[in-house]
Amino acid sequence: MQEEANAGQTPNSLTYGMDWDKLRIFHAVADAGSLTHAGDTLHLSQSAVSRQIRALEESLNTTLFHRHARGLILTEQGELLFDATRSMSKRLDTAAARIRDSEDEVFGELRVTTTTGFGSLWLAPRLWKLYEEYPDLNIDLMLEERVLDLPMREADVAIRMKEPSQADLVRKKIMSVRMRLYADADYLEKHGSPEKLEDLVDHRLICQNVNSVQVSAGSTLVQEILSYEPPSTLRVNNYYGVLKATQAGLGIGVLPDYVISDFPKLIRVMPDVESNEVPVFLAYPEELRHSKRIAVFRDFVVSEIMEHRKRLKEEQE
Secondary structure, eight states: OHHHHHTTOOHHHHHTTOOHHHHHHHHHHHHHTSHHHHHHHHTOOHHHHHHHHHHHHHHHTSOOEEEETTEEEEOHHHHHHHHHHHHHHHHHHHHHHHHHTTSSSOOEEEEEEEOHHHIIIIIGGGHHHHHHHOTTEEEEEEEOSSOOOTTTTSOSEEEESSOOOOSSEEEEEEEEEOEEEEEEHHHHHHHOOOSSGGGGGGSEEEEEOTTSSOOHHHHHHHHHHHTTOOSEEEEESSHHHHHHHHHTTSSEEEEEGGGGGGOTTEEEOSTTOBOOOEEEEEEEEGGGTTOHHHHHHHHHHHHHHHHHHHHHHHHHO
8 A cells, every 4th residue: 555655656746845854854864874874964863863754754654764783774765755855955056056156255165076196196286276366165176087977966077088978068178198108217227217118028017907997098008018018017096006106116107197297206218108198178067157166176277287288398498
């Protein structure tokens, strides 16, 4: 009978006319998987949270959670309701962001996603300049290789090593990079500098694992270099690890060219060996086109890239 009572009800129809406070509490419990953790987030006691969930279940005449010793698991009906509250939460976040962006001041949270390598090696060390101009910004920097869903507001703005394929995005190509071979100056003084790929039989190669998530150009270059069978390798799943090992003198590293101006002790070896060009895009949802926080972040990144190119040109002359 319970299934019949819920048959034909969509998440939207389920939430219609409901107590918003109970839905907010349900969403927090479903997200946390625990009454206690949800209570901490909401600043409510566990018993108060439990009463609200029980009242919501009674109003819907259904069970929303399976209880077990390790926490709570959503039932099928609970999953339906959680999908609805998650969508509502994202829309509310979007509305709040647009309201805040209608003000003249630049403040509030800005969620930025990019790769571990670019975020840790290039972006994070430069953010002090942005904070200096806009001290009330709160940047949430999410470094991972997974492509987050911008239209679903998993992040506000992304910097990715390929053109985003998601719809309803504003995108701008901001730079291009290539993967090249580098080694620490002290390492080269001790072990000598290889002149061709065949010389790698006398060196250790430090690179990203070809099976880890990365741009195809980088993986292709590494596979080509590995075909020359260097006797020893160190494989890391991100460029930050490759950089630190290369700086420590463990061998010759395959690294993106944007690191070179910030780490002058790294010397490029075999200048004729490099990957194909990798385009770098900055993207954000169409609905945030007029966001002041997005605008100042975009302009900051573009300005820093121009300064970066200028420094490289001066160093090469």
